[in-house]
Amino acid sequence: MAPSANREQILDPAFWETLARTLEAARFGGLFFADVLCFHNEATMALGGQMQAGSSPRGRDFAASHAELVFTLQHSLPDMQEFYAEMKDRVGEAGRNRDDYAILVSVDPIVGETESVAREKQAYVDDLVDPRPGIPFMSARTGLDLSQYPIDKPIIYVPAETGSRGSLDIILQGTKANILTLGEAVKPFAISELCPQVVGTPETVADRLQEFFENKGCDGFIVTPTEMPGSIEALTRSVVPILQKRGLFHKEYPGSTLRETIKA
Numbered sequence: 001m002a003p004s005a006n007r008e009q010i011l012d013p014a015f016w017e018t019l020a021r022t023l024e025a026a027r028f029g030g031l032f033f034a035d036v037l038c039f040h041n042e043a044t045m046a047l048g049g050q051m052q053a054g055s056s057p058r059g060r061d062f063a064a065s066h067a068e069l070v071f072t073l074q075h076s077l078p079d080m081q082e083f084y085a086e087m088k089d090r091v092g093e094a095g096r097n098r099d100d101y102a103i104l105v106s107v108d109p110i111v112g113e114t115e116s117v118a119r120e121k122q123a124y125v126d127d128l129v130d131p132r133p134g135i136p137f138m139s140a141r142t143g144l145d146l147s148q149y150p151i152d153k154p155i156i157y158v159p160a161e162t163g164s165r166g167s168l169d170i171i172l173q174g175t176k177a178n179i180l181t182l183g184e185a186v187k188p189f190a191i192s193e194l195c196p197q198v199v200g201t202p203e204t205v206a207d208r209l210q211e212f213f214e215n216k217g218c219d220g221f222i223v224t225p226t227e228m229p230g231s232i233e234a235l236t237r238s239v240v241p242i243l244q245k246r247g248l249f250h251k252e253y254p255g256s257t258l259r260e261t262i263k264a
Contacts, residue, residue, distance in 0.1 A: 055083070055169060064090035068262055071222050073106045073195055080105055080217030102219040102262050105212065108197045108226055109205050111234040118199045125226045126191050134186030141193070142171070151183030158182065195224050202238035209239070210248055 052059060052067035063070045070087060074080040084103050091101045110125070112118030139146045149158055155171065156179070171185065171194060180188075188194055198208045212218055225231030243249035253261055 060087060060090060063087065064094045064096075068101060068259065070101070070103050071106070072103065073193065074217075075194060075196055077212060077215060077217050080212060081215065084216055084218060100262070104220045104222045105218040106195045106222050106224050107209070107212075108192050108195045108224050109209075109231060109235050109239065110197055110199045110226060111202055111205055111231075111238055112199075113201065115200055115204065118201065122197060122199045129187065129191045134190040135182075138171070138186065138189050146182060149182055151186075152181050154179050155182045155185050192224065192226070197226075202242055205235075206239050206242040206246070209243065210246065213248065 050067050051069040051071060052063040053071040055072055064087065072083055074083055087103055088098045088101070091098050110118055110122045112121050135146050135151075144158070146158065171189065198205050200208070209221065213220075223232065223235060225235075240249055244251055250261075255261060
């Protein structure tokens with residue numbers, strides 16, 4: 001961060017765009033890295049794509065004007081569709097090609113040989129989570145000190161004059177159906193940050209991902225696994241081949257850059 005930046009500049013998306021485009025190089029070192037030179041300029045930006053994560057109104061405006069990839073956490077297909085339609089409209093209003101902009105939703109796939117095995121895996125993993133760190137964890141994500149609010153009151157009554165509006169909105173969205181209290185919301189948030197868990201056999205997981213994609217809920221996915229590398233291995237070994245047979249997942253890359261793949 002530039003030492004002379006004030007609060008107004010930091011909150012202005014244009015400040016960060018200018019900083020990113022003018023920063024020639026940064027050096028850093030530490031326990032595992034020694035004098036690493038990290039470039040961020042027009043040459044390296046051409047190889048990849050600009051990703052934005054965040055769902056606040058300010059973040060959405062910035063994404064519509066500048067991002068090529070948007071990472072979002074939505075809790076159900078209707079939530080995904082609402083976000084997808086709004087963001088595609090914003091991109092068009094910003095004078096950009098809607099197809100040059102990919103919206104990626106977070107999913108947590110839990111794959112089993114049978115439905116019952118998959119559900120047992122889900123229950124086992126979820127039960128490993130200790131909800132006690134949930135309040136500070138949620139506080140860190142939202143920028144709000146949630147420890148000062150009663151845990152037995154619905155989380156929808158937590159004021160949000162400060163902090164990350166987008167993060168809190170995502171939490172509220174995921175808890176509104178059951179009107180969860182702050183204390184009740186802690187466990188599901190600690191498990192997956194309320195990321196939708198897609199649970200089942202390879203076929204049913206593929207069906208669900210296909211449903212999200214074909215019903216204009218997203219352009220792709222960010223996998224947030226419950227375990228590493230097991231979840232990724234199960235997904236790539238058993239679900240991806242099914243999606244490839246259905247013509248929904250590529251078998252080769254169209255170009256040498258991420259940007260070319262996005263536009264393909």
